[in-house]
Amino acid sequence: MVEPILEVNNLVVEFDSPSGPVRAVDGVTFMVFPDEVFCLVGESGSGKSVTMLAVMGLLPPNARITEGEILFKGEDIRKMPIEQLNHIRGRELAMVFQDPMTSMNPVRRIGSQIAEMIRLHRRDLSKGQIAARVVELLEGVGVKDAAERARSYPHQWSGGMRQRAMIAMAMAHEPDLLIADEPTTALDVTIQAQVMNVLSDVRAKSQASMIMITHDMGLVAQVADRVVVMYSGRMVESGTVFDVFDHPRHPYTVGLLASVLTNGPAAERAYAIPGTPPTPADRPSGCAFNPRCSLAGRSDLCRSEAPLLIALGPTQSSACHFADEVSAWISSEEQLREVEREAANA
């Protein structure tokens, strides 16, 4: 069997708050295998970004991992001495952040920022070799006249170009795992397409695995191999991209998919999940989704007991007490909307 690159087991992350510790991530478990794209989907407050910060060892001072383990190539990141962690970060494990403007130093030339990243782990290279590598990396992400443009400052580049520079920096040491936190959210659609193309090109060359954090179901459908859906700090569903899009087995996933406004002719009204996602501090008891759920939110079980993530097939799991009823529920909802549509047309 293939060894996973990253294995996260029962991860719990707590934040300090005036009213005591708050669980932002509550028992997250997943594996990432070589050469795959793994998408972590969820809304704000779902814990998806905190999970990734924990993996990178970049949690803010008021947060800590209280349970679980994070194994990178079989070694627990939490037990590593800081020197070893620094050795891995940027070399074997790299990250691309959402906003390329705030993640670069505004008063240093782009080329010199990339050079710094190269020098960090390759002390043996000469100045000339580093400069050549900077140009090579920038050309690898589709920047033309790279030698000249490396002398620009971040503000002279557009958002899409800056994100290319961030990707070039992340790929400097050909990492085995690239973590991309909403890499295209701040960008226009055509630029988003270019950046995604660049990402898939550099991945194809280096065979790196990628964890992508996003809330864009369109992007997930286009790039993911496997998907984990998070809600209020917990995993609610996981599976291959086809499992999740073709046969969602959690009402929240169903709602997310239905909320996607299709590019086909507009339906009468947009489908909206009622209510708002809870903050980790006021997570409802039982299943966190129960107040917004129309499948079985009525059930006492949903209100009293948090459902466990249970395997439903070889690749798919769902954390819903009524996972077996989800397909039947979708068809009945479908019929209901059909009736409403006919009534509206009559």
Add this chain to the structure above:
Amino acid sequence: MTQTTSRRTSAENAPTASPVPLPKATKVLEVDDLHTHFVTRSGLRQKKTVKAVNGVSLNIAKGETLGLVGESGCGKSTLVRTILGLHKATSGTVRLDGQELTSLSRGQRRATSALMQVVFQDPYSSLDPRMTVHEIVAEPLRINRQYSKTRVAELLDQVGLSREMAARKAAEFSGGQRQRIGIARALALQPELLILDEPVSALDVSIQAQVINLLQDLQAELGLAYLFIAHDLSVVRHLSHRIAVMYAGQFVEEGDRDQVFDHPENDYTRALLAAVPVANPHLRVTTPRPRLNDDLAA
């Protein structure tokens, strides 16, 4: 056939109803051959004219939504700011309810501003977090000496906020609720035109649809005209009757929603539509998407 795709096809087979039925046309906003140019200096002597808006004409009728699509740097923000009077037009006219705005003085403009209100993109930075909801919604009424408690309550009802929420501070609310507060404030002076500047792009997916539905309901109820600016094409399609595609300061395509989306005539519009990721893993793009030469602004 899978569940998600069957959902999609049933929507496609449904009659292509407009988002809200269109009443007979009376033009609320008419923009004719508008130019906004900026003079920039590079170096000591060279002067360069940037034609941010370069000959744009548009009109929006009562109860109608015009979707304005374009990428950053295409001039859509300058266009909106010129319509609002925040930039001076180089030439051309802007008529609101038949009245020419570009030649008015500041004071005269102020009198017309009630007719045209804006809903901003980011509900976190556009509302004062220390003011209560009541104060935020009441402010435009107070300034115009139209304040009454019942009017504020009525506005909160209209956007689906309960009256008990009025005493709470804006900081206590989630993004979707804050956007409702922003909409209530924009509606306070009974405008005829709402400029919606990316009103849902900062919101969570499950909340976006709630706000879109609210905007549709308000349009049907109050006969509002919308100028809807967004880069998310699926949201634009859902809400708009007509679409204008802007590129480098000009409209490269304008027309009926379905025509622009289903039979785009312009290459740029086509590239824009092709760049939208389709939420169906069975329809993955295997052939390379049409790539544009380089970034607009790079």
